[in-house]
Amino acid sequence: MNVDAVLPRDAIPSVDDPSFGRDYVGDPDDEVVVVDGAAVGGTAGVDSGDGGSEEAPPPARAYPIRILSYHEIVNDAVGGRPIAVTWCPICWSAAVYDRTVGGRMLTFGTSGKLADDALVMYDRATGTEWRQTTGRAISGELEGERLRTLAAPVTTWKRFAAEHPDGVVLQPVRGGESGSGRSARDAYDMRPYERYARSGEFGLYGMRGEGRRRTWDREDVDAKAVVLGIERGDEAAGYPVDHVEAAGGVVTDTVGGLDVVVFAADGRTGVFEDPGFAFETREGTVRGDGATWDPTTGRSSDGRRLDRVPARRLFAFAWQDAHGPDSFVGT
Structure with missing residues (x-):
């Protein structure tokens, strides 16, 4: 490190x-x-x-x-x-x-x-x-x-x-100050960060042009692929969102002894405890056990709710830096 x-x-x-x-x-x-x-x-x-x-x-x-x-x-x-x-x-x-x-x-x-x-x-x-x-x-x-x-x-x-x-x-804490002529929206301009997210470079060099220029030597997952990462005890599993989508929008797994289900459908993602019945996605909608389920909230059309699993969302290069190249699932 x-x-x-x-x-x-x-x-x-x-x-x-x-x-x-x-x-x-x-x-x-x-x-x-x-x-x-x-x-x-x-x-x-x-x-x-x-x-x-x-x-x-x-x-x-x-x-x-x-x-x-x-x-x-x-x-x-x-x-x-x-x-x-x-x-x-x-x-x-x-x-x-x-x-x-x-x-x-x-x-x-x-x-x-x-x-x-x-x-x-x-x-x-x-x-x-x-x-x-x-x-x-x-x-x-x-x-x-x-x-x-x-x-x-x-x-x-x-x-x-x-x-x-x-x-x-959350309300802004800068912008709109008397006499500044700068709105809160201007004070929190996302364009520099969006340019970084779209660029092929990553790390501090990619953000600011400083530090070491990093390389990425794998083709199964992009350095800036968005990953949903779970850590339980000594186990870590990272799920690239595009791989979950390619698998049909639903991936089930066991991490640290816990059965989990990972959703990625219609631009929405979520990680939950696996309730034990099968899910599938159709036209961007998650379906299972006679109901439709929101991939982000885990709420069903009949009032049930899946138990959420704590996870983090980050770029693949950062997940690999923290957990190694073998910590991805489905790559």
């Missing part, structure tokens, strides 16, 4: 006091990371109508990639559960972690370092450095510890708004 210092610590500022609303400054097809309170185990007290209260999951939250690209880390809490919503623009890596380690709540910032071109975070309590693509501490007091990955799919803002009518979205 190569660790390089690229920027000063916190040169890319994390969001430590996030605010949420109903309106979004970007486009309908912009991607967002979704945190569903029910999926991460967060709860919020609601009036039960008899003077008491009952626990209900808080509204789903959307964290736009447009905003994350300029901050990379959002320290948040959902239903009382501390979480870190993280994004590495170089690795195109979305991962949400529980911020509690050994009973201590951590707050994360950007270290200014890259580990094999992946964001290195640090926690402000101990200064320990953490690799974003794995959630592992790579140096410092907590070296060897691992953050718990939480379920957080990626979808478009348009789909999020339709699927979560009560949902809220």
Whole structure:
């Protein structure tokens, strides 16, 4: 693992006091990371109508990639559960972690370092450095510890708004300042990142033209193929989305003793516990056990819901950097 210092610590500022609303400054097809309170185990007290209260999951939250690209880390809490919503623009890596380690709540910032071109975070309590693509501490007091990955799919803002009518979205923290003449949309311009995503280069060199120019020597999967990665114990399995689509949109597997099903249909993806019945995709729709199923939410047309499996989404080169060339499934 190569660790390089690229920027000063916190040169890319994390969001430590996030605010949420109903309106979004970007486009309908912009991607967002979704945190569903029910999926991460967060709860919020609601009036039960008899003077008491009952626990209900808080509204789903959307964290736009447009905003994350300029901050990379959002320290948040959902239903009382501390979480870190993280994004590495170089690795195109979305991962949400529980911020509690050994009973201590951590707050994360950007270290200014890259580990094999992946964001290195640090926690402000101990200064320990953490690799974003794995959630592992790579140096410092907590070296060897691992953050718990939480379920957080990626979808478009348009789909999020339709699927979560009560949902809220992270609000911008820059742009629109008095006298600046710059809108929030301008402050979070995605064009540089989109150019990188489309280019044939990858890594820091591909993003900024700096550092070593990397090569890719395999033909079964592209360096920038989007991968859904699962880690359970010492096992890791990465599913290139285009391979899942080529397999009919549904792949079943066992990772760390857990039976899983991976969906990729109509531009939507998801990883869930395998319920034990067969699925198939027809005309972009997942069907199984007499119902249709949403590939991202795991909800069925008859009210059932699949149990989500925590996974991360990232480019293939970053998954290989973290887990080796034999960690892909279906290649």
